[in-house]
Amino acid sequence: MKPISRYLSKAFVVFLVMHLTAGFTESGAARISANLENYLSAGTQARRFWIGCAPVSVRQEIAQVYEGRGYQPVWVDENGLSDTGRAVIEAAGKAGRHGLLPDDYYHGCLSEWQKRLASREPDRFAARNLAAMDIMISHAFFKYADHLAHGKVDPLAVYSSEVIEYPEKNETQKILGFLADMKTPGDVRQAIKALAPAGAGYKAAAARAAHLEKRMKSGAQVRMDDGEVLQKGDKSPGVLQLRQILAAEGDLKKTEKSSLSPVFDAELEKALMGFQKRHGLGADGVAGRKTMAALNWPLYDRLQTIRANLERRRWLPRKLRQRRIVINSAGFELNAWENQDRVLKMRVMAGTKTEMTPILSKDMARLVINPYWNVPSGILEKKVLPKIKNNPDYFAENHFELLSGWQSHDTRVSPEAINWSDVYIRNFPGRLRQKPGPWNALGQIKFIFPNRFSIYLHDTPEQHLFQRRVRAFSSGCIRVEKPVELALFILKTNPLWDRSRIEKIIESGETTAVRVHDRIxxxxxxxxxxxxxxxxxxxxxxxxxxxxxxxxxLDSQ
Known part of the structure; x- marks a missing residue:
């Protein structure tokens, strides 16, 4: 996930080495190239040394880019900093738009260097220092590009391997190619655009982060009294604060008349319901305890939330499939996409806090209509086995059967032949599975995309739970609200499958596996x-x- 940035220094020291002010009078271009070669040609290992005001580790690949250019500088010339070099410093200064830290890319150091060049203190810089500046800008560009392409943080550095699995990405050669071909400020902008996620959602999230930063700089945040409950018809100073917050959040259109009214009217109620819906709260139009907490949520914490989500988006594959299913386990929602068009939306249930739904990307392989449910060992031990011991009729009442093992040819075992009081998970006599039918925990259809977590999508007989606001009920798998519609989306290009055929097989009760030929x-x-x-x-x-x-x-360097 982090092919280069793990080698790059994250230390940043806030001071400027005064040797920047040394001058020179000899041939500028030749001197810069000679100093670049001196810096970069010593051996094949990563070199770590002080340049200007920061320690820099230059990988062999970057040194090879310079070698391929005959050690000609990328960002400076004998007259100082080029427009292309200025474009990198400017881009680093805007890293906050991506939820990243400008000083991770030496923005403070490079900006000070840039000021000294502009003021000609002294009249000209030494070639050695211009060469050093060129290397630092290359390092800043490469590090920034790497963070945009792969994410700054290695997922496994913050999350357990039991929570996340993403395919490795390696955009290193693309970044090196941009560096080698860099000529104009437009090349810098094009590289950043190409390496950052391109979707409208990412861009809109980045714009929201910039908006919050602007609000934080503009002044103190308005806060409500946590103990107060407000609803339509109330009149109090708290109503004025509520109006201010909803106007700042964009839920209430701010007019001179409404902003001064202490009365909780229908317009304010509608605006509050919109705010509640956006925050996943019950949209009842009453500013109660949970709504008050959301209204008073510090802007800094909101910004941190956006930054975390921008980073997780950078972990995703850049080229998303034309046909894809995206399930947000925090929003309890599934969206199916064809290119840029959302063609299906439904509610889902996700894993509990202790049995999280993992973060992963895989391809849909097959679906099973009228599936059996082979009870996983964890569920068997914690939830099912105690019920079996307490209820002799549990098998018949819940349509379970006991098999001698986990092979296809294994035979059924009579549960009456087992002394269940002596059975524990470690000596469980075979495999427990539930027969297909409306009672089955997997419902009518199971959707399989092989992964090491054994996670899949499935229907559920507990449809009433989809009415809940927070739907973290499962043991990690995703329960879908509209299984037939999802199956139709997946099998759309297969002329052998339509709604009628799917519904007939469901009605028959026959277990039927369907292979998915499209790459979804x-x-x-x-x-x-x-x-x-x-x-x-x-x-x-x-x-x-x-x-x-x-x-x-993300805040660490």
Whole structure:
């Protein structure tokens, strides 16, 4: 996941070496190239040395780019800093738009260097220092590009391997190619655009981060009284504060008349319901305890949430499949996409806090209509086995059967022949499975995308739970609200399958496996913040408490 940045120094020391002020009078271009060669040609290992005001580790690959250019500088010439070099420093200064830290890319150091060049203190810089500046800008560009392409943080550095599995990405050669071909400021902008996620959702999230930073700089945040409950018809100073907050959040259109009214009217109620919906709260139009907490959520914490979500988006594959299924386990929602069009949306249930739905990307392989449910050992031990011991009729009442093992040819075993009081998970006599039918825990259809977590999508007989706001009920798998519609999306290009055939097989009760021929990606993501295609800003509760650790890692250097 991090092919280069793990080798790059993250230390940044806030001081400027005074040797920048040394002058020179000899041939500038030749001197710069000679100094670049002196810096970079010693051996094949990564070199770590002080340049200007920061320690820099230059990998062999970067040195080879310079060697291929005959050690000609990329960002400077005998007259000083080029427009292309200025473009890199400017881009580093805007890294906050991506939820990254400008000083990770030596922005403070390079900006001070740039000022000294502009003021000609002294009249000209020494070639050695211009060469050093060129190397530092290359390092800043490469590090920034690497973080945009792969993410700054290694997922496994903050999350357990039991929580996340993403395919390795390696854009290193592409970054080196941009560096080798760099000629104009436009090349810098094009490289950054090509390496950062290109989707409208990422761009909208980055714009929201910039908006929050601007709000934080503009002044203190308005806060409500936590103990107060407000609803339509109330009149109090708290109503004025509520109006200010909803106007700042964009939920209430601010007019001179409404902003001064202390009365909780229908317009304010509608605005509050919009705010509640955007935050995954019950949209009842009453500012109660949970709504007050959301209204008073510090802007800094909101920004940290956006930064964590931007980083998780950078971990995803850049080229998403034309047909894909994206399930957000924090938002409890599934969206199916064809190119840029969302063609299907439904509610889902995800794993509990202790049995999280993992973060992963895989391809859909097959679906099973009228599936059997082979009870996993964890569920068997914690939930099912105690019920078997307490109820002699449990097998018949819940349509379970006991098999002698895990092979296809294994035979059925009579549960009456087992002394269940002596059975534990370690000596369980075979395999427990539930027969197909409306009672089956997997419902009518199971959707399989092979992964090491043994996670899949499936129907559920507990349809009433989809009415809940927070739907973290499963043991890690995803329960889908509309299994037939999802099957139709997956099998859309297969002329042998339509709604009628699927429904007939369901009615027959016959277990039927269907292979998926199209390459349809399944992305299990964790988004506590996103911007909808309609531009609506959404936040959700951090059910798995994954945001804080990632935001902290993003703040480290």
């Amino acid at each position: 990606a399944v992305h299990l993501v964790y988004r506590t913040f996103w911007v909808s295609p309609q531009g609506v800003v959404n936040y959700r509760e951090d059910v798995y408490e994954l945001d804080q650790a990632l935001a902290k890692a």
